[in-house]
Amino acid sequence: MAEQVLQADVLAGVPHGFSTAAAGDMGLRGMAADDAALAPVLVARTRMAGTVLPGARLTGVWQVHGAACVEAGDWGDDARPQADALVTDRPGVLLSILTADCAPVLLADCAAGVVGAAHAGWKGAVGGVVEAVLASMERLGARRGRIAAAIGPTIGQPSYEVDAPFRERFGAGDARFFGPGTQAGHWQFDLPGFVARALAEGGVTQVEVLPYDTYAEEARFFSFRRATHRGEADYGRQMSLIGLPARA
Incomplete structure (x- = not known):
């Protein structure tokens, strides 16, 4: 059976997981409440949450490719705030982020009992979503x-070719994240490396980048870019989760 949930060594002991395509499509965006496609998505999300932290309350945000971070609340799925990161110090709460090429970032300060999750596409990464989630964790007592x-799992540099207008959005100090493209005026962008640099510059010394390429590994991951290149009507989403166990 294909592996459904991936974990990071750096978060050992913290309930967390990154889903694969084998776990099912976790995306809810664009689905009406009575859409027949909604049922298997909810089943997949419930199964994934139960695998990571049984009995926890699953919570997420309405992702907008921005840099806002919120503290997890009791909102329903139809009342999610617009944000791209969330944090909590409440046991029994499971933070969720949806991705399909963008970088999912899970964070924990075990000593403080604070966790965070961020959706870091290139827009959010440039806009400061990493700094936002770190600052929010600090406000809850993390260091x-x-x-x-x-x-x-994120789109890898060999799969992420970008053009000159994209490259111009970045500063001269970001040149190392752009390798030669397959044609003149194009580059290969290293999104996970760019996000890892933001974490390091934010003071995080324990960073692990899982070695998976969502675009290239078709049997294992959903990919927005791959679906777009093929002219497909929609694409699946992976879900990344992290939480704190409920106190006994």
Whole structure:
């Protein structure tokens, strides 16, 4: 059986997981409440949550490719705030992020009992979503030097060719994240490396980048870019989860 949940060594002992395509499509965006396609998505999400932290309350945000971070609340799925990261210090709460090429980032300060999750596409990464989630964790008592962070399955540099207007959005100091493209005026962008640099500059010394390419590994991951290149109507989403066990 294909592996459904991946974990990071740096978060050992913390309930967390990165889903694969074998776990099912976790995306809810664009689905009406009575859409027949909604049922298997909810089943997949419930199964994934139960695998990571049985009995926990699953919570997420309405992702908008921005840099806002919120503290997890009791909102329903139809009332999710617009944000791209969330944090909590409440046991029994499971934070969730959906991705399909963007970088899912899971973070934990075990000593403080604080966890965070961020959706870091290139827009959010440039806009400061990593700094936002670190600052929010600090407000709950975390210390950056104690935070461990894992970057889950993300589109890899060999699969992420970009053009000159994209490259111009970045500074001269970001040149190392752009390798030669397959044609003139194009580059291969290293999104997970760029996010890892942001974590390091934010004071996180324990960073693990999982070695998976969502675009290239078709049998294992959903990919927005791959679906777009093929002209497919929609694409699946992976879900990344992290939480704190309920107190006895």
